[in-house]
Amino acid sequence: MIFTKYLLKSKFTYLLLLSFILISCSGSDPNTEEQSVCTRTCSPGFILNSEDCSCEPEPCTKTCDSGYTLNSNSCECECTKTCPSGFTLNTASCECEEDFVANVIEVETESITVIDDWKERTTIADFSGDGYIIWEGPNQFWRGEANIGAAGRLTYKINIPRAGTYQFNWRSYIGKVDPSNPTTEHNDSWLRFPDADDFYGKRDGSIVYPKGSGKTPNPAGENGNGFFKVYMNTGNAWTWTTGTFDNNFHSIFVRFDEAKEYTVEIAARSDHHAIDKFRLTEQEPE
Ligand SMILES: [Ca+2]
């Protein structure tokens, strides 16, 4: 009897406990209520996760053009192009740009038949080609502007492969030493580009044109008829140093606006100025 009584009491307790749990669970939970009315606004690029009411980055679904790779963190297309040899990547434009390779035109002065008192010689060592040319006639300076470039005018034809600006240099030698002026005599000849689009001397920001070109300023020293007096001041050696403007050395530049044949004129000025060859070196466009 005692056992039965205990069992009944125990069953009652169990039911009471069960009822209590059921009542508790059917009641509303204030936390759950708050989550279900999440009205958060997310910044651009983020979307609302309604489950935990958080803003999450939008999934990146961008497609990138060829040469670009998707950075999934930033969702940006980044330039990862690889350029072929001879090209360099411009990271700003993501374009492969062809590397500048200068065209160089070199002409042996003895490649034409010389006239007047120009002679083709091989006496001075270390020339290239078949020899060099040297003016063995009288000096052709300070004879009046009308005579500039008139005597011993040699004409060379050159093929310019690409329009642009080229630096002019000749390889020359003082073929006779004046003891009192060893590097300022027998050191120059006349030069003109009659059909080029521009022909000038340049030193830093200073640009000069030959008299007769119609352009100014003109250099100090003799010049005229579109000719520059072109000189160097090296003794006992061939040198590529080539410039104009007395006591204010300006290098020589020529602009050709088309890829075609142009004319170079070299005329006699100082006797025994020897010229082995000349060169035009294309300048990289600025
Ligand atoms: Ca001179």
Ligand SMILES: [Ca+2]
């Ligand atoms: Ca030569």
